[in-house]
Structures are given as C-alpha cells and as structure tokens.
Amino acid sequence: MIPIIGLAAGVLLGLFLDPxxxxxxxxxxxxxxxxxxxxxxxxFRARLDGxxxxxxxxxxxxxxxxxxxxxxxxxxxxxxxxxxSTAVVVVLGIRIFGNAAAIRRHVFRA
Amino acid sequence: MTEDEPTGRAxxxxxxxxxxxxxxxxARQDDGPADAEPAAEPEADVGPEADVEQEVDAEPEAVAxxxxxxxxxxxxxxxxxxxxxxxxxxxxxxxxxxxxxxxxxxxxxxxxVTPKVTVRARRxxxxxxxxxxxxxxxxxxxxxxxxxxxxxxxxxxSGAREEDLVRILDDLNAREERLREQIGDQRTALxxxxxxxxxxxxxxxxxxxRAEAIGxxxxxxxxxxxxxxxxxxxxxxxxxxxxxxxAIQELRGAGAETMQIDGVRVGVSTAVTGTPGHLMIDGHPxxxxxxxxxxxxxxxxxxxxxxxxxxxxxxxxxxxxxxxKQADKVVVDALRxxxxxxxxxxxxxx
Numbered sequence: 001m002i003p004i005i006g007l008a009a010g011v012l013l014g015l016f017l018d019p020x021x022x023x024x025x026x027x028x029x030x031x032x033x034x035x036x037x038x039x040x041x042x043x044f045r046a047r048l049d050g051x052x053x054x055x056x057x058x059x060x061x062x063x064x065x066x067x068x069x070x071x072x073x074x075x076x077x078x079x080x081x082x083x084x085s086t087a088v089v090v091v092l093g094i095r096i097f098g099n100a101a102a103i104r105r106h107v108f109r110a
Numbered sequence: 111m112t113e114d115e116p117t118g119r120a121x122x123x124x125x126x127x128x129x130x131x132x133x134x135x136x137a138r139q140d141d142g143p144a145d146a147e148p149a150a151e152p153e154a155d156v157g158p159e160a161d162v163e164q165e166v167d168a169e170p171e172a173v174a175x176x177x178x179x180x181x182x183x184x185x186x187x188x189x190x191x192x193x194x195x196x197x198x199x200x201x202x203x204x205x206x207x208x209x210x211x212x213x214x215x216x217x218x219x220x221x222x223v224t225p226k227v228t229v230r231a232r233r234x235x236x237x238x239x240x241x242x243x244x245x246x247x248x249x250x251x252x253x254x255x256x257x258x259x260x261x262x263x264x265x266x267x268s269g270a271r272e273e274d275l276v277r278i279l280d281d282l283n284a285r286e287e288r289l290r291e292q293i294g295d296q297r298t299a300l301x302x303x304x305x306x307x308x309x310x311x312x313x314x315x316x317x318x319x320r321a322e323a324i325g326x327x328x329x330x331x332x333x334x335x336x337x338x339x340x341x342x343x344x345x346x347x348x349x350x351x352x353x354x355x356x357a358i359q360e361l362r363g364a365g366a367e368t369m370q371i372d373g374v375r376v377g378v379s380t381a382v383t384g385t386p387g388h389l390m391i392d393g394h395p396x397x398x399x400x401x402x403x404x405x406x407x408x409x410x411x412x413x414x415x416x417x418x419x420x421x422x423x424x425x426x427x428x429x430x431x432x433x434x435k436q437a438d439k440v441v442v443d444a445l446r447x448x449x450x451x452x453x454x455x456x457x458x459x460x
Binding site: 021029 | 236240246247248249250
C-alpha cells in the first residue's frame with residue numbers, strides 16, 4: 001500500500017510542481033527512472049512471490065539507480081554515452097519484461 | 111539488487127539469497143520425510159501472516175508453478191508429489207520463504223518456530239523500511255512525472271522519425287516563405303503609402319507656392335521685398351492716362367513683380383482712366399502726389415525710369431517732378447478683389 005501511495009503522491013507532486021530538470025541531470029534522469037522502475041517491478045514480483053524484503057528492495061532500488069547512472073556517466077566520459085544509455089535501457093527493459101511476465105502469471109494465472 | 115528476488119526463484123547459484131537455501135534444497139532432495147518439516151514450516155508461516163493475497167495466491171500457485179518450469183522446484187515437486195498438500199506448499203512458498211528464513215536466521219537448522227516469529231516481526235515492525243520504501247517510491251513517481259513532463263515539453267522532436275522531421279522541416283520552410291512574402295508585400299505597401307504621402311505633400315507645397323505667386327501677380331496677396339518708391343508730384347495736373355500707363359508698362363518691362371499706386375494695387379486687368387488732374391486707377395481716384403510702390407530689381411527699374419525719352423523725362427515734360435528712392439523693403443499691402451472668370455474655365459488638359 002505504501003509504495004502505491006508513494007508513487008501516486010510522487011506523480012501528483014511532479015505534475016503540480018513541474019520543476020525544470022537541471023542540465024547535468026538530464027541524461028541520467030530517464031535512466032534512473034527506468035532503473036527504479038525495474039526495482040519496483042522486481043519488488044512487486046517478489047511480493048507476489050512472498051519473498052519481499054524491505055531491505056533487499058531498498059538496497060536494490062538505490063543500487064539500481066546508482067549503477068545505471070554510473071554506467072551512463074562512464075559512457076559519457078568515454079564518448080559512448082548514448083550507446084550505453086541504450087544498452088542500459090535494453091537490459092532493464094528485458095528485466096522489466098521478465099518481471100512483468102512473472103507478475104502476469106501470478107495475477108492472471110497465465 | 112532486484113535481480114536477487116526474481117532470480118532467487120530462477121535459481122542463479124551465485125546470488126546471496128539462494129546461497130543459503132541451497133542446503134535446504136539438497137536436504138529435501140535427500141529424504142522425503144525430512145522434506146515434510148521445511149514444507150510444513152512455510153505453511154505455518156504463511157497462515158498466521160494473515161496476508162489475504164498470499165493465502166489466495168497459495169493454492170492456484172501450486173498449480174501455476176509447475177508450468178513455470180523453475181529448475182529448483184521441479185525436483186521438489188517431483189519428490190513430494192505423493193501428498194497434494196505438501197505439493198502445494200513447496201511449490202508456492204518454499205522458494206520464497208526459504209530465503210527469508212535464511213536471511214533472518216542465518217542458521218537454517220534452527221527450530222521452525224523461531225524464524226517464523228522473526229520474519230513476522232521484521233515484516234510488521236519496521237517503520238524505517240516502510241518509510242524508506244515510501245520515500246523511494248515517492249521519488250520514483252516524482253522523477254517519472256518530471257521526466258514525462260520534460261520530454262513532452264522539450265524533446266518532442268528528438269524522438270520523431272526522420273521522415274516526420276523532414277516533413278516538419280518542409281512545413282516550416284514553406285511557412286517561412288509565405289511569411290517572407292507577406293513581409294515583402296507589407297514593405298511594398300508601406301513604401302507606396304510613404305512615397306504617395308510625400309508626393310502629395312510635395313504637390314501641396316508646389317500648389318501653395320504657385321498660389322502665392324499667382325496671388326502676388328493678381329494682387330490678392332500682400333507682398334514685400336526689395337524695390338523702389340517713386341513719387342510723382344503733379345501740381346499742374348498735366349500727367350495723362352497714357353503717361354501713367356507707360357510708367358506701369360515700363361516698370362513691368364524692367365522686372366517689376368507687383369506694385370501699387372496711391373494705395374491701389376495694380377494687377378493684370380488694371381485700367382487707368384480719367385482726365386489729367388483727375389486720374390483713376392480701377393475706378394479709384396488718385397491725387398497728387400502719385401506714389402508708386404514697386405517690388406522688383408531696384409537698379410534695373412530706376413535705370414529704366416531714367417532712360418532718355420522714357421518715363422521720368424515724360425513726367426518732367428508734363429510739369430511734374432519725379433522722386434525715386436530705392437528701398438530694401440517695400441511693402442505692397444493693397445489688395446485687389448479676385449477676378450473670377452465668367453466664361454473661362456480651367457482646361458482639364460484633355
């Protein structure tokens with residue numbers, strides 16, 4: 001319940017405050033969002049599986065975001081930021097798909 | 111990492127969560143009866159947790175799990191296949207719960223009751239974790255909304271395909287061309303208006319000048335300028351009409367632009383009438399001394415007046431005396447009524 005409330009409140013806050021993203025954050029924010037989404041999907045799946053652990057979730061959330069941001073940062077330094085961003089998004093997207101499939105099996109039994 | 115949670119079931123051996131439960135797995139595999147204990151343990155765990163979702167999930171999952179073909183579960187299911195109840199439990203809660211137990215306890219061999227309590231306590235009484243989860247999800251929602259809004263605002267074009275971009279560019283170019291044409295048209299119109307304005311202003315100025323010139327010639331406008339004053343004293347009344355007329359003609363011939371005689375303006379249609387001693391100009395009687403106020407070149411006119419056999423000698427021969435003074439400023443302020451032509455009308459130029 002807390003995550004859903006948090007998500008909804010965050011979305012509303014973002015929509016109402018409508019802040020401008022600082023320039024240095026602009027390459028990392030979408031990646032961070034995707035990484036965090038992956039963590040959330042994983043957490044949701046774990047909860048459905050009954051193995052949800054707050055510690056694991058928090059750590060995975062933070063480390064996901066940090067690692068994704070680091071990869072993109074590294075890519076920017078190496079001059080392949082766009083490609084690495086794509087790579088990160090692809091990998092995270094595959095994981096999200098996998099988690100979504102597991103969640104789907106739980107919810108729809110199919 | 112999230113990877114740990116999903117892959118915990120997928121059975122990646124290197125993950126932390128799985129590393130501990132693995133002993134449980136083999137233990138189960140070794141002997142069937144021993145499996146009953148770990149199987150029962152999760153069952154008890156799930157029940158008291160009063161988690162409706164999980165309870166509801168538990169039974170169908172048992173059916174669903176074999177389909178997922180998880181490597182870890184297949185053996186477990188195969189072994190405990192004899193009892194349906196036990197089959198359901200390992201399928202559903204065995205892999206999930208086992209890691210949890212392992213995490214909290216660190217000793218899988220411990221009594222079944224202790225880990226259960228620990229797990230429950232950890233799940234229910236951790237406001238810090240709940241707060242952290244809330245904050246993190248709040249951040250995620252916030253960042254998500256901000257990013258979506260940001261993309262919607264700024265980078266709508268960056269995601270567009272090349273053909274779309276080309277089309278948009280074409281549209282913009284066409285629009286720019288149209289706008290440029292409009293600008294050109296407006297500029298031309300502005301130039302025309304300005305030039306016609308200045309033209310009409312110049313024409314107006316020209317017309318005013320011509321009106322002034324004609325007015326001066328006609329005597330309808332007062333005038334001033336260099337010229338001379340000529341005073342003719344005629345005590346004997348010997349000056350004739352022809353003499354005055356000659357004087358006027360001679361002054362005009364010498365470049366006189368306009369003049370007045372005894373307060374009567376001389377125009378193009380001025381007539382000199384009367385008899386010597388009772389001269390009239392345009393019907394107005396003039397008396398001696400006759401005062402000519404003439405605007406023109408003073409030297410030229412004075413020279414013309416003094417020509418032998420000219421105006422001054424003629425006046426003198428009639429017994430009159432003539433006094434000519436050149437002046438820098440002569441004011442001719444007598445006015446004539448404008449002659450409105452009765453029959454003539456301006457030629458339209460056709």
